[in-house]
Amino acid sequence: MKEKILILALIFSISAFAQKKILFLGNSYTAVNNLPNLLYQMALADGETIIFDSYTPGGYTLQQHSNDVTALAKINSQAWDVVVLQEQSQLPSFPPFQVITDVLPFAKKLDSLIHVNNPCTQTVFYMTWGRKYGDQGNCANYPPLCTYAGMQERLRESYLLMADENHARVSPVGIAFQNSIAADTTLDLYVSDFSHPSVAGSYLAACTFYASIFKRNPVGNTFLSGLSGTTAAFLQNIAAHTVLDSLSTWKIGVYEPNADFSFTQNGLTASFTSENVYSSSHSWSFGSTLYNPDFTFPTAGDFSITHIACDACRCDTLTKTIHINSIGIEENVLDPFLKIYPNPSNEYVMIALLTNTISHSLKLNLISMDGKQLYNSVLPENSNLKIDLRKFKKGNYLLRFEDVSGRICTKKISLE
Numbered sequence: 001m002k003e004k005i006l007i008l009a010l011i012f013s014i015s016a017f018a019q020k021k022i023l024f025l026g027n028s029y030t031a032v033n034n035l036p037n038l039l040y041q042m043a044l045a046d047g048e049t050i051i052f053d054s055y056t057p058g059g060y061t062l063q064q065h066s067n068d069v070t071a072l073a074k075i076n077s078q079a080w081d082v083v084v085l086q087e088q089s090q091l092p093s094f095p096p097f098q099v100i101t102d103v104l105p106f107a108k109k110l111d112s113l114i115h116v117n118n119p120c121t122q123t124v125f126y127m128t129w130g131r132k133y134g135d136q137g138n139c140a141n142y143p144p145l146c147t148y149a150g151m152q153e154r155l156r157e158s159y160l161l162m163a164d165e166n167h168a169r170v171s172p173v174g175i176a177f178q179n180s181i182a183a184d185t186t187l188d189l190y191v192s193d194f195s196h197p198s199v200a201g202s203y204l205a206a207c208t209f210y211a212s213i214f215k216r217n218p219v220g221n222t223f224l225s226g227l228s229g230t231t232a233a234f235l236q237n238i239a240a241h242t243v244l245d246s247l248s249t250w251k252i253g254v255y256e257p258n259a260d261f262s263f264t265q266n267g268l269t270a271s272f273t274s275e276n277v278y279s280s281s282h283s284w285s286f287g288s289t290l291y292n293p294d295f296t297f298p299t300a301g302d303f304s305i306t307h308i309a310c311d312a313c314r315c316d317t318l319t320k321t322i323h324i325n326s327i328g329i330e331e332n333v334l335d336p337f338l339k340i341y342p343n344p345s346n347e348y349v350m351i352a353l354l355t356n357t358i359s360h361s362l363k364l365n366l367i368s369m370d371g372k373q374l375y376n377s378v379l380p381e382n383s384n385l386k387i388d389l390r391k392f393k394k395g396n397y398l399l400r401f402e403d404v405s406g407r408i409c410t411k412k413i414s415l416e
Contacts, residue, residue, distance in 0.1 A: 022213070023074055024054035025065050025110070026086030029128050031056040032191075033202035038225055039209050045223040048214065053077070061088040062106040072113065079118040082213055084171070085110055085162075086126035089195065090135055092158035093151045095142055099158050104165060111166040120313035122256075123168035124213065127159035129177040129201075132194035152178055160251070167255035171212035173205045176242040180204060183238065187231065200235065203227055207239030212252060217244060254278075257309040259318035268324060268408075269296045272307075279309035285319075286371035297324045298367045298400035299410035305371070340399065344414035351385045351399070367398045389415050 020043075024036050036052045043050045055071050057064075062085060065071040075083065091103050111123045130151035144150035155174050163170045177189055189201035197205065203225045207218040217240050224232040248254055258276030265271075271294050274282065282288075285306040286295045297303060306319040339352045351364070366375035366387065374392065379385050379401070394415050401409040 019049045019051055020081045020213070021051045021078060022053075022082045022084065023080045024052065024056065024084045024086070024126075025071055025074070026054075026056045026084070026126060027060040027088060028056065028058045028196060029089055030054060030084075030086050030126070031058075032196050033199055035202050035205055035209075038202055038206035038223075039213075041223045041225070042206050042210050042218065042221055043214070045221050046210075046216070046218075059088060061091060062103060062110055066106045066109045066113070075110075075113055076117050080114070080121045082122045082124055083110075083114045084124045084126050084209075086128065087162075089128050089131075090138065092128075092162075093130070093135065093145055093154040094138070096157075099161075103158065104162065107162045108166060111168060122213075123166055124209075125159050125162045125168055125170050126209075127155060127170050127172050127174045129174040129189075129197075130155060132190045148181075149178075163251040167251075169212060169252050170250040171209050172242055172246075172250050173208045176204050176208045176239050177201065179242050180235065180238045184234065187234070199225060200227060200231060203232065204235045204239060207236050208243060211239050211243035212250065215244070215247070215252065253316070257311050257314060257316045259307045259309040259316040261305075261307050261318070261320070263322060265324060267296075268298075268300065269294055270322070270324060272305075274307070274309065276309060279311055279316075281310045283308040283310075287373070295371060297371060298365065298398045299408070300324050303371055304369075338401065338409060338411065340411055340413060344416045345389060346416050348389055349387050349399075349413055351379055351387070353379070353381070353383070362401045362403055365400045367400055369396055369398065 022036070022039070024030050030036070031054070036054045040050045040052055053074055055065070055068075055074050065085075085107065087103055087107070092099055094102070107125070114121050114123055130148045132148060134147045134151050135145040139146040144154055152174055156172075159170050159174075162168070180187065180189060187200060189198055189204060190196065191198050206225075207221075210216065210218045210221075218236045219233070219240050221236060227235075243250065243252070253276075255278055257279040260275040261272050262275060263270045263272045271292070272284070273292050279291075282291055284290075284293055284295070285304070288295065302321055302323050304319060304321050306317065308315055308317045310316075337353055341350055343349060361381055362379040364377045364379050364385070365373050367373050374397070375387065377385065377387075392415055397413050397415065399411045399413055401411075
């Protein structure tokens with residue numbers, strides 16, 4: 001099982017840098033300045049390849065997409081890695097009761113159709129921005145729409161609700177707009193209708209999508225879309241901080257395998273806790289495949305622990321260095337009575353007791369530097385032991401000895 005998990009992790013690691021297939025379903029907020037192509041160019045400049053398609057009739061709603069022959073044909077045209085859904089720019093800002101009836105059912109319908117076509121497709125909801133001066137046409141009927149801030153807050157609430165209901169991600173372009181405006185009011189993200197994006201606005205959207213889909217930092221990307229280096233760098237930083245500082249807020253990774261973990265310690269035994277429930281299989285560098293395993297380390301010190309968490313579609317990998325304290329355990333009392341030679345070695349190692357003062361056998365474990373137990377035996381009293389190392393890879397290992405009283409001695413050996 002462990003080998004299968006590691007192979008799957010390798011496959012997903014490779015595929016993370018392979019072609020990613022993305023479909024955009026939206027309207028003019030996606031079509032203006034060709035947002036999908038901006039994202040393609042940005043990914044290409046960073047060594048990624050995107051295959052994309054889009055369907056963006058002006059003013060289209062999710063309800064219209066959910067019943068449109070062309071939209072449905074595009075969903076079913078191939079196994080997409082990501083499908084981006086963008087609602088008409090005003091609807092999600094309307095009162096909650098109206099969003100419940102006019103938006104949420106069609107977001108769910110489209111998400112369901114996407115996963116019927118390919119269960120492993122990620123749905124990403126494209127959170128748009130409030131109009132520069134609010135939605136004055138609907139202001140009288142719903143006061144929050146009278147200002148940019150009020151409209152933006154309603155868009156934020158509705159898109160997060162869409163993501164929660166469908167276990168999907170949000171690309172928080174609207175919040176990136178808000179953060180950009182707060183940092184520099186002179187950079188206009190709108191065209192003259194105070195609704196659609198300028199080139200700078202679409203570039204900010206592309207940066208935000210890049211961070212949201214790839215979970216990678218757009219800062220330093222060489223694709224500038226005709227903007228000055230200073231302006232592009234500013235927008236890259238806005239997108240990076242908006243997305244990458246708040247991944248869980250935008251549901252990025254929340255409903256997917258997440259390899260993050262914590263641990264508690266009792267003596268040399270660590271109890272590990274996986275931080276995400278959306279994983280069906282686990283692999284730990286010390287050999288366990290349990291969700292929340294325990295592991296007893298050979299000695300105190302710093303250890304590099306790798307955790308791979310997978311579901312049926314994807315894997316996430318995380319490596320942390322943790323420190324283990326030798327709380328209440330008497331270490332290396334046995335050291336003066338042991339001799340290990342040759343060290344370094346290229347074939348075998350001999351272990352000898354230098355005195356007959358130890359009148360009992362010692363438990364012995366050979367352990368890799370990442371904590372895996374590779375070999376165990378018993379060193380009898382008044383005896384020597386030879387361990388054949390030829391089946392192990394070159395590198396450093398630990399020999400851990402323990403007597404009947406729980407006293408421990410750990411010796412490092414090298415295989416050349």
